[in-house]
Amino acid sequence: MKVKIWGCRGSLPTPGPKTVKYGGNTTCYELRSDSGELLIIDAGSGIRELGLALLPELPVRSHIVISHTHWDHIMGYPFFTPLYIPGNSFDIYGPIHFNFSFEDVMKKQMDYTFFPVRMEELAAELKFHDIKEGEHQIGSFHVQVQYMNHPVLCLGFRIQVDGKTFVFTGDTEPYFDTVYGDREPQNEEEREEKEELDAFVQSQNQRVIEFLRDADLVIYDGAYTLEEYPPKKGWGHSPMEHCIETSLEANVKKLIITHHDPTRTDDQLDELLPGFLADLKSQGASMDLEFAVEGQTHQL
Ligand SMILES: [Zn+2]
Ligand SMILES: [Zn+2]
Structure with a gap:
């Protein structure tokens, strides 16, 4: 399996000289099985470039899984x-909502007020699927879905194909009281x-560790440093440091930290890594x- 990163910025596209690297x-992430089957994760602004890269291989048949419908993941x-x-x-999978379908949410951002083309005018064949926590077979990809800790229903994906395991956490933060x-x-x-709550919080965090268990590659939302985190607790x-600790506990082979904060510069990331x-x-x-x-490919 190959994983290519088409977008890894959080919250808002952030072009400019400070984010070039x-x-x-x-x-947006592109997964390719060894047989070439395509599965796309999230439709943030990075999917535009991916779309252009796919034009030489028409007709495109692909699965798209959406972790959650916050704007930065569907824009x-x-x-x-x-x-x-x-x-x-395209078969497009996203989190189930209580009062409307996943398809309705995707349609909303193409309402005429916001965008000049309606979803009905899209010429490709589209099938929408509302998915919940559990096991799903999507083409040759075995996808385990788990709810993560974010201010809207957000799906984490544990994806297995070709004997390899890849986990994308979606947007998430540690569970807390x-x-x-x-x-x-x-x-x-x-x-x-309080004791009951603490036990529940601990069990939820342990569930995340098990979700990551023994993965070959984990891409994990780590938008902040531990020092920056306290005023942003609850933002999801x-x-x-939490991504690293959790991945170590889960015996992950390789961790890639993503969802870089829009204020985070290339220089800051370069300084943090060593x-x-x-x-x-x-x-x-x-x-x-x-x-x-962005632009890097990881072979599993
Ligand atoms: Zn996000
Ligand atoms: Zn989000």
Whole structure:
């Protein structure tokens, strides 16, 4: 399996001289099985370039899985040229919503108020699928879906093909106690409640470790450093140190930290990496660690 990064910026496309090296496009990954079958993860602005790269291989038949429908993960969809070409076909999977279908959400951003072409005018054959946590067979890709910790329903994907395992966490942060926070329980009843909450939080974080277990490659949302994290707690993104710790516990072979904050410059990422690598070395850990770089391909 090959994984190519078409977009690894979080929240908003961030072009300019300070983001040339790691890239400014928002989330999009291309997976290729050894037989050439294509599965696309997320339709951030990076999918536009991917669309152009696919034009020499028409007709395109592909699966697209969407982790969640925050704008930075779907904004490139209307600019994905293969959607406009008859003969192409796409099965598009996204998180189930309670009050409307996943297809409706994707249609909304192509409402005439926001975009000049309606979804009905797209010439490719499109099939939408609402998916939940669980096991899914998508072509030759075996996809295990797990809900992650983000302010909207967000799917993490554990994908197995050709005997390799790849995990994309989607946007996520560590589970924490949202009821008590830093407040100490005041009486026995509260102490009991806090104990139950702590156990639940711990079990949820352990579930993430198991989801990553023994993966060949994990691409993990680590938008912040641990130092930057406290005022951003609850925004749905992890500190880099947490991505590293979780992946180590899960015996991951290679970790790529992604969803770079729009304010993060190439120089800052370059400065952060050696410290993390030195920490891993001092622990005797063999896990590879990199920051996601737009345009890079990783062979598993
Ligand atoms: Zn995001
Ligand atoms: Zn998000």
